[in-house]
Every structure is written in structure tokens, then in C-alpha cells.
Amino acid sequence: MTVTPDLDARFRAAALAERLVDVRYDVVDSPVGALHVAATERGLCRISYFGDAWEEGLARVFGVRVLRTPLDDVRRELDEYFAGRRRSFDLPIDLRVAPFHEAVLHELARVPYGKTDTYGSLARKAGRPGAARAVGVVMNRNPIPIVLPCHRIVGADGKLVGYAGGLDVKKHLLELEGAMLPE
Amino acid sequence: MMGTVSKEPIPPFERFYLVHRDEVLGYLRRLLGARAEDAWQETFLRALRAYERLQHGRHLRAWVFTIATNVAMDELRAKPQPFVDAEPAVELRRDAFKELEHLTDDLPPTERAAVVLRYGYDLPYAQIADALGSSEEAARAAASSGVRRLRRTHDRHT
Numbered sequence: 001m002t003v004t005p006d007l008d009a010r011f012r013a014a015a016l017a018e019r020l021v022d023v024r025y026d027v028v029d030s031p032v033g034a035l036h037v038a039a040t041e042r043g044l045c046r047i048s049y050f051g052d053a054w055e056e057g058l059a060r061v062f063g064v065r066v067l068r069t070p071l072d073d074v075r076r077e078l079d080e081y082f083a084g085r086r087r088s089f090d091l092p093i094d095l096r097v098a099p100f101h102e103a104v105l106h107e108l109a110r111v112p113y114g115k116t117d118t119y120g121s122l123a124r125k126a127g128r129p130g131a132a133r134a135v136g137v138v139m140n141r142n143p144i145p146i147v148l149p150c151h152r153i154v155g156a157d158g159k160l161v162g163y164a165g166g167l168d169v170k171k172h173l174l175e176l177e178g179a180m181l182p183e
Numbered sequence: 184m185m186g187t188v189s190k191e192p193i194p195p196f197e198r199f200y201l202v203h204r205d206e207v208l209g210y211l212r213r214l215l216g217a218r219a220e221d222a223w224q225e226t227f228l229r230a231l232r233a234y235e236r237l238q239h240g241r242h243l244r245a246w247v248f249t250i251a252t253n254v255a256m257d258e259l260r261a262k263p264q265p266f267v268d269a270e271p272a273v274e275l276r277r278d279a280f281k282e283l284e285h286l287t288d289d290l291p292p293t294e295r296a297a298v299v300l301r302y303g304y305d306l307p308y309a310q311i312a313d314a315l316g317s318s319e320e321a322a323r324a325a326a327s328s329g330v331r332r333l334r335r336t337h338d339r340h341t
Contacts, residue, residue, distance in 0.1 A: 001209030003223075008204070011224050020231045055195035065234055066195035 012069045022063030025054070026071040031082050032169045035146075037074045038062075043092030044074055047144050049165040061096060081146070084176065087113040089147045097143065103127065104138040111152045114177040118156050132156075140164055152179065191240040196231060203247050206304070210248065213287065213299050214255040222258050226251045245310035252296050252314040259292040272327045273334075275302055283333040293317075294329030301326045 015021055023045065025038040036054050038046040040062055048054065055066045073091060080086035095102060107125040111117045119132040119139070128134065139150040145164060151173040155161045163170035174180035207226055211219035229250050237246075275283075280302035287295050293315060300306045300314060312322040 001205055001212055003204045003208050007208075007220055007223070011227055014224060014228060015231055018228065018232075020228070022235075055197050059193075059195040063235060064193050064195055064237075065231060066197050067200070067231075068197055 012067060015067055016069055020065060021067045021069070022065040023058045023061075024067050024069045024071065025058065026068065026075065027051070028071075028075045028078055030078060032165065032172055035078065037071055037078075039071055039074065040094045042094035044144060044147060045094040045096070047146055049145075049169065078146070082176070087177075091147065093144065093147070095143070100126070100128070100134070101138050101141070104135055105142065105148050108139075108142075108148055108150060108153065111149055113149075114179050116152050116154045116158075116174070116179050119153055119161075120156055122153060136162070146173070149173075152177075193234075193237050193240040194243075196234055199230075199234075199243055199247075200227060203244065206244075207247055207251050210299065210304065211251055211255060213284075213303060214252075214292075214295060215258055216288070218258060222251070222254045225254050229254065242310070245306060245313060248300060248304065248306065248310070249314040252300070253316075255296065256292055272323055273330045274327075275330050277302060277305075283330075283337055286333050286336045287329075289336060290329050290332055293325050294332065297322055297325035298329035298333070 016024070019041070023038050023040050025036060025046075028035045028037055033049060034051070036046070036048040036051050037044065038058055045062065046058065058066050077086060077089050077091055081089070095105065097105065103126040104122060107122055111122075119135045120129075123129055123131040123135045126135070135153075139153055140162065142148055142150045142164070145151070151163060151170045160167050160170050160174075171180065175182050204223075204227065208219060208223045211222045211226070215222055226247065230247055233250075280298075284303070287298055290298065296315060297311055300311045301308070306314070308319045308322045308326075311326070312319040315322055315325065317325070
């Protein structure tokens with residue numbers, strides 16, 4: 001006995017309408033691969049390039065009531081970004097990180113589309129000059145890449161350095177934004 | 184190992200749902216026929232309402248069958264009654280059940296749930312008792328009485 005897509009969709013919609021869900025997620029196709037995206041009632045809380053133990057990770061932070069449902073707003077804004085029609089995101093954000101991470105990510109969010117900044121500069125702006133390495137850790141653990149644009153942060157010598165989604169993805173995003181010339 | 188308690192973590196609801204949704208729908212179809220879909224949705228909404236109060240992830244299959252049984256009983260307007268059966272217990276082999284399964288529609292609700300859970304889903308009587316809100320003896324008696332009734336019906340038709 002198989003549950004039909006229609007019955008399945010009705011259940012998921014009813015669960016949301018009753019506000020029984022801690023965190024919902026969806027998988028969005030993009031030019032840089034499938035993106036796992038998640039949101040609470042407060043806003044977008046995760047974007048990941050990987051789906052390994054994805055639901056378990058969400059459950060640990062946001063609660064066990066994890067349910068897959070369409071996240072149409074997130075999908076639309078990401079589609080527009082990758083089509084070059086959107087330069088900043090209007091999605092509400094639910095950021096649950098330690099204070100230093102929050103300060104750094106707050107500054108990160110102000111780095112404009114099509115520009116880059118350095119780890120050291122971001123450390124200074126977050127009130128911790130000299131903490132470039134710690135900023136690197138914050139970038140690596142950025143819960144909402146793309147929307148919080150850690151791909152715009154590069155080394156003092158202009159090298160791309162690293163990226164959770166891989167350097168190819170970082171390069172793709174910077175080229176898309178015109179911050180880097182395609183090779 | 185000494186001093187270690189096996190702790191089964193509660194899976195994220197999505198995983199629990201994907202594992203059990205089809206089986207529960209099948210069970211409710213057997214109990215309720217065409218009315219199964221509403222009962223199925225209500226079952227998983229009840230599970231979701233209770234989910235964050237779970238203490239561990241053991242016996243989740245029996246737990247969701249319990250909820251489904253409660254929903255079905257509500258639907259059939261028959262709360263489980265204390266069950267008395269003086270006759271010796273009757274058991275059935277699984278292949279024998281396949282021959283009788285189509286006749287379960289005519290059983291009283293409690294017997295029907297007990298028989299289907301025992302022979303259709305292979306649940307132990309302790310868990311069927313939980314599902315029916317009765318003692319293990321009562322669950323065994325309900326299944327046994329259901330089997331006798333099935334056999335009588337079967338014999339009348341052959």
C-alpha cells in the first residue's frame with residue numbers, strides 16, 4: 001500500500017498549518033549542484049552543499065520535528081540569484097550561532113555583490129583585529145552560504161583559499177557576480 | 184557491557200514518517216476501507232503532536248500502530264471493551280490467514296484490529312495489548328475469538 005503524492009502533500013500541508021514543525025527543508029537544484037535548504041518559522045536557517053545526515057543535523061539544533069515541505073520563497077530567490085537577476089536576498093534569517101560568529105556573519109552580510117574582502121579585514125570590522133584565522137573558521141561553518149556570502153572572502157594576496165562547497169563553487173559564484181574573470 | 188544502557192535516539196520525524204507511512208495506510212485500509220485516508224492523516228498528525236515528548240526511539244512501529252488503532256476505533260465508533268473469552272486460545276498460521284483475510288471486514292472492531300495486527304503485521308501480543316488499550320490476555324482472547332469467527336464464516340461459505 002503506497003501513499004500517493006497527493007495524500008502525502010496534504011499531510012505535509014496540514015502539519016505546517018497546525019504549526020507542528022520545528023524545521024522544514026527542501027532540496028533546490030542549482031548550477032553548483034543540489035542545495036539542501038532549511039527554515040524555521042523565524043526564517044532561513046541552513047543551506048548546505050551536502051545531504052549527509054542532513055535531517056539529523058537539523059534535529060540536533062532545531063528539534064526532532066523535521067519535515068520536508070516546499071520552500072518556494074527560498075527556491076525563487078536562489079533561482080533569481082543564479083540567473084543573475086538578484087543581487088541581494090530578502091529572506092528572513094534564523095541565525096543560531098555564538099556571539100563572535102554572529103558579529104562576523106553580520107559584517108559578512110554587508111560585503112556587496114560583486115566585491116571581495118579579506119579574512120583580516122572582516123576580523124577588524126568584527127572588532128577582533130588579528131583574528132583572521134578565527135574568521136576563516138566562521139566562514140567554514142557558515143550555516144547559510146550564498147545568502148551570507150562567504151564566497152566573497154579571499155586571502156590577503158587575492159587567493160581564494162578555501163570554501164565548504166569546494167573552490168570550484170567559490171570560483172563559479174565570484175564569476176557569476178563579476179568579481180572574477182572567467183579563465 | 185556493564186553499565187551501558189542501549190539508547191535509541193529519536194529519529195528526525197521525516198525519517199520515521201517515510202519508514203511507516205505506507206504500512207500504516209495498508210493497516211488502516213484493512214480496518215476502514217475507503218475511509219482510511221482521513222484516518223491515516225489523523226494518525227500522523229497525532230504522532231507529530233506527540234513526537235517531541237517521546238523519551239527514546241524504541242518501539243516506534245508499535246507506537247504508530249497504537250495511534251492508528253485508536254484513530255480507527257474512534258472512526259468505527261467502538262471503544263475497545265473489556266474482552267472475555269472462555270474458550271481455549273486459537274492460533275493461525277500466516278498462510279492460513281491469507282485465505283481468511285478478506286473476511287476480516289465482518290469482524291467486530293476489536294477482534295478485527297487484534298487479528299490484523301497479529302497475523303497481518305506480526306506484532307507480539309504485548310504490543311497489540313498496548314494498541315488496544317487492554318491487557319495481553321484480552322488481546323490474545325480478542326485475536327483468538329476473531330480467528331474462530333473467521334473460520335466459522337469461512338466454513339459457511341464453502
